[in-house]
Amino acid sequence: MxxxxxxxxxxxxxxxxxxxxxxxxxxxxxxxxxxxxxxxxxxxxxxxxxxxxxxxxxxxxxxxxxxxxxxGGQRQHFDLPLDLSGGTAFQQSVWRALLQIGRGQTISYGMLGRQLGNPSAVRAVGAAVGRNPLSVVVPCHRVLGADGSLTGYAGGLDRKRALLTLENAPLLAAAAHPMKATA
Missing domain, CATH: 3.30.160 (Double Stranded RNA Binding Domain)
Structure with missing residues (x-):
């Protein structure tokens, strides 16, 4: 970057x-x-x-x-001037797409790739999401695995789970309580 x-x-x-x-x-x-x-x-x-x-x-x-x-639950969205220019053109397009995911909503990496017009770029989308320089503000925590699982948050999965819980995003039972998952 x-x-x-x-x-x-x-x-x-x-x-x-x-x-x-x-x-x-x-x-x-x-x-x-x-x-x-x-x-x-x-x-x-x-x-x-x-x-x-x-x-x-x-x-x-x-x-x-x-x-x-x-x-603290007193604000629904951020109102700040953002400088996303540190990323590549592709990364910037992914980060702008993340800004369109509403509070309490989630999307899969594959769906995000399809929205960007590049459905085969799941890994590239995942890499761009992972390199998001604006944790929480650009909501990369709202991107889940294809099966709804919590995957790959650079700030740690406990924080990802906490953010999604704060936003009342639907979580799969296994994602919400990984110790209760059955084999």
């Missing part, structure tokens, strides 16, 4: 754990749970890390506030 050279970052605590937030001059460009798969670690930690944003950075302050409201 390519990020704007003037990207800044901040850290925020949420009910699902700490997140790293990133913003470019064009808008919100990153929301990653700390340690999340595919996070741009070199940009978030260490000597090459993005600069820390001032505490009054308007986009990062607002996303932290909206995340608290959303995860």
């Amino acid at each position: 390519q990020f704007h050279s003037f990207t800044v970052q901040a850290r925020a605590d949420t009910p699902l754990g700490p997140v790293r937030l990133a913003a470019s001059p064009n808008g919100l460009s990153g929301v990653w749970f700390e340690g999340q798969r595919h996070e741009p670690s070199a940009h978030l930690y260490g000597s090459e890390a993005w600069a820390l944003a001032p505490g009054d950075h308007p986009v990062l302050q607002e996303v932290a506030h909206q995340l608290q409201q959303y995860l």
Whole structure:
């Protein structure tokens, strides 16, 4: 992924754990749970890390506030300027399609590929969903396996389950309670 050279970052605590937030001059460009798969670690930690944003950075302050409201059940959707330019054209098309999945709704990777006009691109769609840089805000957690199973959330399946439960999304019994699944 390519990020704007003037990207800044901040850290925020949420009910699902700490997140790293990133913003470019064009808008919100990153929301990653700390340690999340595919996070741009070199940009978030260490000597090459993005600069820390001032505490009054308007986009990062607002996303932290909206995340608290959303995860607390007081907000139904996000209203933020987004910068999706870090991804390829294909990734951006997948991420824009994710924004069209309503709260409480789910879709399979295959159906998402069909909606994008590329039904044979299930793996490519899955890879693009997995590399979504805006966890929760761009709702990649709403994508399920073909059989409705919880699969592949870079922030962890427990968080995916918690987000879908918060949104009252229908879950299969085995997905909602994996220990109760029968062979």
